[in-house]
Amino acid sequence: MEVIAHCVWLYHRFPLSFREVEELMLERGVLVSHETVRRWCVKFGQAYANGLRRRRARPGDTWHLDEVFIKINGERKYLWRAVDADGTVLDILVQSRRDKAAARRFFRTLLKKTCSVPRVIVTDKLRSYGAAHREVMPSVEHRSHKGLNNRAENGHQPTRQREHAMKGFRSVGGAQRFLSAFSGISPHFRPRRHLMTAHDYGAEMTVRFAIWDQGTGVVGLPSTP
CATH class of the missing domain: 3.30.420.10 (Ribonuclease H-like superfamily/Ribonuclease H)
Known part of the structure; x- marks a missing residue:
């Protein structure tokens, strides 16, 4: 499961293609096809996003x-x-x-x-x-x-970046599925860094990665692409 969680994290956190995720995993000695990465993201992306949402504080008013x-x-x-x-x-x-x-x-x-x-x-x-x-x-x-x-x-800026990287969306259902998972996962790893010191940012990201590991049920691989 840790390989699956890491692939899903890479794809939703960074403007990467499935083939680029495949290459990054190969560099780590993990052989996985881009089609398998795609299936994992479709199957687990929304579940992981829902898990993060359940751990969020109640929304502001x-x-x-x-x-x-x-x-x-x-x-x-x-x-x-x-x-x-x-x-x-x-x-x-x-x-x-x-x-x-x-x-x-x-x-x-x-x-x-x-x-x-x-x-x-x-x-x-x-x-x-x-x-x-x-x-x-x-x-x-x-x-x-x-x-x-x-x-x-x-x-909307991160969404525009992904839309450009993906060369657009092919269907309404596909766009809804990806963006629903993306909007739950990507912002979790984007704290308001401009308001933090380097030390506070590091501490906050450590907490967020721990929440991710708990939500996906694994101890993750190294957290840099």
Whole structure:
């Protein structure tokens, strides 16, 4: 299991292809095909991400929501994403539209996944948010302003990096599966380093790797690619 966990970690933490993960493992004396790495990531990636989410603290009471377009097999789709005030990813959802029905679906999925209700939601000025908000969570304060939502918008950068490295996504289902696991695993290894000293960063990463080892049930291989 430690080889599986290490391959899944490499693929979701760094902008690597399956073949590049295969090569890195070969350098460590572990012979595994890129197709096996792909199957492991599909089978275990979401389970590992769910395990990390269960160990997270309860989300903050201010949620930032945003949506960006992504290309899937040449067609424009939308990635809906929510983070709390600390930048913790709460949920993502790939949809074909950005209308009221899409916003309503995202709100309901978000409430179900987090099992909590925020005090405030912050969005851009897309009207779909306001219409869905009044229907799904009317008691929650809604702040709609482009400048207030930089936290959610900036959080899309790692996704864009992976989208570029993967040369786009081939299907909606594939994009949803990968991004759901990616949004649970990658941020776990991305603490707010700019706010930490080198010593504090090292200590924090040690704790995070220990949580990863507990969640995957292994003592990991060396944690540098």
